Amino acid sequence: MSSTKILYVILNVIIILILASIGLGIFVLSTTLLGIEQNFVLFSEDVLTYKTEGMLYRYIFFKLVIYAVFVVALWKLRKATKLLLNNDFHNTELIMEMFSSGKLMVLSSVALWLVDEIGNIFYKRQVVLGLSEKTLVYLSVIAMGLFLMLISTVLRDTKTIKEENDLTI
Template sequence: MSSAKTLYTILNVIIFLILASIGLGIFVLAMILFGLKQDFIGIGEDVLIYKTEAMLYRYTFLKLVVYAVFVVALWKLRKATKLLLKNDFYNTKLIKDMFNSGKLMILSSVALWVIDEMSNMFFKRQVFVGLSEKTLVYLLIIAMGLFLMLMSTVLRDTKAIREENDLTI
């Protein structure tokens, strides 16, 4: 169970860091929207790359929404890990949280992948052929989401078998 404790701690740190970065992103976006000049962060996105400034805001807002969906996926995985720490493998909540976390991970990864590729093609006029580091990360998160969905299905089936065995005894 020490690996479950380690996973729980890592999920807490990741959720905190992502929430802090989303908060910082909203803060910087609000500063830009209100016309306040900022030089202390060093945003890598140049407004001139986009056709209009509104496209940059839409792009940034879409990414923030996808990151929020990813945080929800991690939160559900954190709740499932908490149930694993209690050795409650046949809990319906555990099965549901693992499955939903996997679905949200897949959704957020595919959405972020599409948003990044669309921004590269339409805004930056770049097309990447092959696997980049970002693509590999997206594929890894998709694989993790599929694994969580598979494990929840396995746990659901073992729960049904256990309930059937309890009835026959």
């Protein structure tokens, strides 16, 4: 099995798991907002650390939106990987999907990092200095997004060179 096929399968599994967790998050958030008592999922956030319950719900809503943007980035990467399986490296759609996936990965990682840090500072009154595991994950996702953008630029340049060579022959 080639590495491209393995990447395609891994992306499918990750997308399914993230969509399931987003669905569970929306379900728990909506049941809590509607006042329905539930005991099967406990919030990891303590409502008392926030000034109002509305702040907690906005915080969770922002995180869910950012996760949805990350799923879109993974979906675009999945489409690019599917195009890579055809060994057509000079495909315009492949280049655009890789570039937009990279941009969305960088955007979602920076946004999630900011939301977490703002939540820690203003709501929980904690300032975490140094590198934590979460920070390293955010930085690695940013690096992957920038790498995808770089590779798409390289592929775009090779496509241009290939088209020029095809015209001279």
